[in-house]
Amino acid sequence: MERGPNQMLPTGRVEMTQKLITSRRSLLKGAAAGGLLTASPLVSRFASAQSSAPIKIGFQQHSTGIGAAYGRWYGRTTDAATKAINDAGGINGRPVEIIAEDDGTDPKRGAEVVEKFANQHGADVAFGTLFSHVVYGSAPAAGEQKIPYFVVSEGHHVASGKLNRYTLQPGITDVKSQVQAMAPYVSENLGKKVTMIFPDFAFGHDHRDFFTAAIAAQGGEVLEHIAIPPTETSFTKYFPKIPRDTEVLYHVMVGPAVLTFVKELGEFFGPSSPEIFGFIDSLEAVDLGSPGLEFLEGTYFWEGNPRYAQPDQTSFDRNFRAAVGVDDNGASVSDPSDVSTYSHMFGCWETLHVIKAGMEAADYQGPQDRQKLIEAVEAMSDMAESDAHPQGPKVFNGKTHQVFGRQYISRVENGKLTRVHSTSVEDTLYPDEVDYTTMAF
Amino acid sequence: MSPSARSFLLHLGVIAGLFVLCFTLSDYHQGNLARIMVLATYAIGYNVLFGYTGLLSLGHAMFFAAGMYGLGLAMQYGGMSPVPAFAVGILTAAVLSVVVGVLALRTIGVAFMIVTLMFAQSVFLIILYFGTWTRGDEGFVIPQAARQVLGMDLTDPLIRYLAALLLFSSALLITARMMQVRFGRVLIAVRENEERTQMLGYDVFRHKFLAVLISGSISGAAGAAYGLLFGYVGATFASVQYSIFPLLWVLLGGAGTTIGPLVGAVFMFYLIDYSSGFTNAYMLIAGLALVLLVLFARAGIMGEVRRRWAPWLP
Amino acid sequence: MEFGPHLLLATLEGAVGAAVLALTALGLSLVFGVMRVVNVAHGEFYMLGAVVAWFVASAMSAHPAFGFMAAVLIAPAMAGLVAILADRLVLKRLHYDPEATIVATIGILYIMQQTALMTFGPEARPVAPPFNTRIPLPWLEYGENGFNLFYPWGLSTTSYKLFVIAAAAVILVSFALFLSRSRFGLIMRATQLDRETALTFGIPVERVYSLVFGLGAALAAFAAVLIVPIQQAHYLMGADPLLLSFIVVIIGGLGSLRGTVVAALLIGMSDGIISVFFSPTLAKILATLLVALVLVFRPQGLYGKKRA
Known part of the structure; x- marks a missing residue:
């Protein structure tokens, strides 16, 4: 089935402002997770769900190693997206919890981290990898552990057919x-x-x-x-x-x-x-x-996404910047010299919203529904420009597990990047190289 | 009990213990231990050259990567099944060991370190240079469907664990036996005093050369096994960092002890895995641990055990 | 670009690399020669120099030249102090045992890298050069009217790059004088030659070791301050200079400072010049193998003494 953007962001529960971004570390510091949840007013907020236990998303983060500059902004974007999703009622009425693990931007550690998500943390899905060699190194582990693995890497690995049915790239276009x-x-x-x-x-x-x-x-x-x-x-x-x-x-x-x-x-x-x-x-x-x-x-x-706010900026881009804490020059609002990885990090935001849409379409309850989740994402196609997709409209190809979307060309004018050209989504399409939907789970 | 009987029992005990563990550990730790055993095999290979022969190589990642790419390319482009591909992997590493051995053994000490480092760096760059086939830094995946041996699925956690155990125990028993026969004792003699060994009439070069060959081949077997069991082949494993790792594991676990490589690999893995649970600065903790260990347990973990409590320890 | 100008450009670029490399390697060579310690963390002292330079330069709001001047003074001092601390706390207690110091300095490497990541951050950060003018270079060509001078496309350098070469040369010469003429230089050389005899002559060997370790780190940090307006400060920048310095020290011959400088020039320049003739990665492979083979056939290095 297809889901329009309006269905992706449940409206109505936006008055809830208290954030629920629990990292494993913050949980360890305080009481046990269950105690924390039941003791807070959150329990009524997520009461409509069959289970109010959080949906756990393992976030494979480049905190150290060569990818650390990207990893930091991927982390900030992920936190912001999680907050936005939780403020809007979570997924299927359940709060989202991000479990961040550093992969050291290393393919060996990457695979270990994916196994850790699946077997140690009991994560529902894994998400967030940028560097291609870490994707390649980790994808076999995801396939073996049968845990959906949503990468935000812009590599051609997914669409080339070299990976497996559990690996998807629905939030960022490929090289x-x-x-x-x-x-x-x-x-x-x-x-x-x-x-x-x-x-x-x-x-x-x-x-x-x-x-x-x-x-x-x-x-x-x-x-x-x-x-x-x-x-x-x-x-x-x-x-x-x-x-x-x-x-x-x-x-x-x-x-x-x-x-x-x-x-x-x-x-x-x-x-x-x-x-x-x-x-x-x-x-x-x-x-x-x-x-x-x-x-x-x-x-x-x-x-991938214009770093400097353009004159015709959409409200979606404005909201996205505000949520992540990025100013009109693409830098952190708290430190103008801290420049973001604006052309890539939106992928984390969009991917998390795709996970949400997929889980809601599949009526995802727990790890037993992982295959249903993948089938639900494979069934997606048009994703309209929206708060869930601030970078622009996209088309997801369920067969190749790869999303396609607009690209931008900017010119440096007065020390800032001014957009001079936007491609169409059609400009970016190419013939399928694989059909993952025919592969076994 | 004679020392050799004791050490035989010890090794049997370690292997039996690892076997039992695979049925009692949680999925997560079982997976970890399978990985650690492959890496410990790499460290055992390293230990042959460093711990016993006293040659400090900074380029062993080239042997690990040679085994890995030998297997990977044979499967990817030669369409080979895992067993012959595994043999190709070991053979690739062995051939590389011969070349490196002949050239690098003309040097000693720090020059040997640098020559091995340079050869490894060349291998790393060559992998990148032939990116069309090796896919360079990105590497490639060996599909799950291809990783089957005699009807057994190597991607199944239990079978993978047992395969890793088989590899590890073979390497452990072979090297342990080697150190009991005359060949191994000559290696130790070379480490302790090369000139004197020469004067006693031993062919020092031949022994050192064989040590490089054995060490490189075991490291290559570990690399091939890593590619086969975990399905990924990439240039990262040829980088300097991966040459430093076995040195660290061996020094931590105890250079010149048979089970030191395993102990070191387990220690380092869980140190990072555990400390990354409460801080992103786990490298800081790893660094501190290294400094403290070297300050207070210079001979490595098993080396200290041997020094204080069990002088018979092999 | 024509062959001649290309070669000139590659040589100039190689000279900048060689200048910085010579300073870094000199620090390592000193530590290696006098203390017989393989300092795996040497590259991190280089990184520390660059990072401190960035902090110092960005704290000064005046003209970039002031920030740079301050960095030249402060960064090497900081790196030196950290190194002395590391020596007192760790290396001394290990009695400079070769294997133990390798592990310990790997530990120090991790600690310094992680500390830099947490304080300085993962980005590459630039430091403004005190001055930087592009200088187009002329080339002579023999044409119909005899020789004529012209400015080939792309053949240029910058005033700052020339300054780096000059500054490194000045430091190297003054360091050589310091070693041969000063009292401390004499003490260092004595310690290097024979530790036991130095001890019996009342030389405080431990203090000398501390100072040498600090001096080695300060040299690396100074090299980093010179390069950081060209390349940026980054918490992982230490790996490359470490490897290259190692190579230089060994190729030059252990303990030979003259060999170190010659080898730095050779390696820095050959890296640039080989790149003229081959595709970049192939050039790197060949340059790397060349270094290995030099050692294979001359294990004592260029200036080392052959072992009996």
Whole structure:
């Protein structure tokens, strides 16, 4: 069945304001969970449910390791979404409890954490992973433990068919659709001769392969692929490999050295640069006002979700920012230098709302209903732009377990990102590579 | 009782204990212990070279990864079934050990550390460089359907546990036996005094070379088993961090003791798992624990047990 | 870009890397040489320097140059003090046993990394350079009218990068003078040569060790302050300089400070120059294997003495 956005956010119970974001730690500190719940006025709030025990969502968080900057904002967004869902009555009348476990941004620990959710914490579902190698490392554990595993990773892993029926990505689009949707704009407005710079590992190779094919389909070509070793910390020495007749420089970098990369790019070209188009991944959680980034003025970025509030901002985006605590510049309201990972973290918010919608459609009661939950999510398709989906409208493909949605292109103007183009959802579609619904549970 | 009978009983007891545990532990700890046994096998491999022969390698992740990728690629692209693929994994690690052994054993001490570190770093980068097949850092999944041996489902928790136990006990018994025969005693002699061993007429290079080969192959077997039992193959396992881990486990558990690698791996796993339950700063706790342990139990856990209470401990 | 300008650019970039590497490795070499301690936490003292530099620079609202100057003074001092504390509390009690110190410094590494994560945070944070002008570089080309000078596309450096090279050179030279001319330098060399004899001559070896450990950390921190306006401070930034310094110290030959500096230049420069000829990752693989093979065929390093 399909569920419209209005059914996703139960209205009516919005007067409830007390937050119920219980982490395992806070529970450990105080009394036992049951005692806490029965002693509080919450019990009447969630009384309509058959069980008032919380729905436990295991949150695989990159608290340490290379993904920690993302993990922190994924955590804040997850807390905000949980609060919003609980304030609106929870899921099936039951409160949601987030159990956060650090995976150290490591695939081995990731798998262990998924097993911990399933066997130790008795979590109903697992959720939240960003880095692709952790997704790959953890997905087998999810399949074996038969626990639904909702990733927020933008990797092509889910839609490529390499994972299993228990792994889904309903809250964020994948790199293949993002990249191919950029090619028409780049070739029409920036140029047809492209040089690509990307990290020499799987995420970079996805960019290389998908964009090279997509730009060729637009009548353009990639002159040179420059793959940077992931252990690299200085970049200038690679830039001379950029051919002189390059019209567009396409860059994507991740990791702590991204700022160095972008700065050195500016210093290399000086005043005479080609058009520059980058993925905002190169600058997630980085202040555009950082010293050395002045040269980015006039360059273009893919954004998953515009970091700076645009003039035509929707009420959904405004509410989302307010809930998470992000100002109009995409930074924390309490610390303007603490810049968010705005192009990715909405995925946590949307995924949790999809879990809620799925659980309500499946009349989810407990782990015995996990398969029903997956079938309910597989049955979803259109997701309208709403408070549950503030980034934009989406279409979920139940067969490939992957969601598709709008992409944005922004230009740096006066030190801020101004959106200059929105793709349609159709621009991002590609033929199915798998049908998970035919696989056994 | 003679020392060798005692140690035989000890190893039998450890294996029997692990066997019994798999029926009494909760699902969660059973899963953990299966993982720990595979990692402890890796540490046993490391211990052969470091604990007994006295060669400190900082690059053992390359052997672990060679076993893992040997198995993974054979299954993924060669369409092999797990048993021959497992053999390919061990063989890959063994071949790499031969190459590394021949070259790196020309050096000693810190130079040996750096040479092994550099070789491991090259292996890590080579895995990334051939990303088309290895899928680089992202790695790939070995599908659940392919992880079947003789009609047994290796993804079933109990069977997986028993498979891990089989691997671990083989490695434990082989190395324990090795240290009782002359070959093992020569290794210890090399550790204690290389020149003197040479003067006594032993071929030191040949012994060290065989130690690298055995150590690398056991580490490779652990890597292949990890890929097979847990379904994931990735470059992370070739990174420096994964070369440091077995060193830590062995030093914690007691270098040059047969069950030290297991004790160290269990200790480190549960230290992190437990402390991450109440703080995100579990690395801080792990760090403090390491410092305290080294201050107050220098020889590692089993090493201290041997020193204080059980001098017979193998 | 043409071959010549490309090579020049790679050489310049390599020189910046080599300068910073030489300082970091010098610190490690000192500790290694005098104390025979493998300090796995050396990279974390480098990280500490960068992180302190960020705190200092962001606390000063005046011109970036003041923040940078303050960081140059404060960050190495802080790192040195932390190192002395670590020596007194841990290493000394281990009697500098080689294996035990490895485990202990791994523990210290974890502690420092986690502390940085909790106080400084997971982001990469930049420090503004005191000055930074892009300097386009000219190139000579032989054409129809003989040699003519022109400015190839992309061939440039910055004033700050040149400053880094100069500053590192000044420190290296003054350090060499300090070692050979000062009393403390003499004491350090004596301790390095023969600990027992130094003790019998009344040298307070333990105090020397503490100071050497602190000095080694301070050198790493100083290198980090120099690099942090080019690369950013990040709590995981210590791994790379640790590995590279290790390589440099061993390639240079244990205990040979001259070897350390030569090896830093060699490795820093070759990393840049090999990248001219090969694809980046392949260049890294070749550079790494080259280092390994140098050691395989010259295990004592470039300047080390062959063991009898």
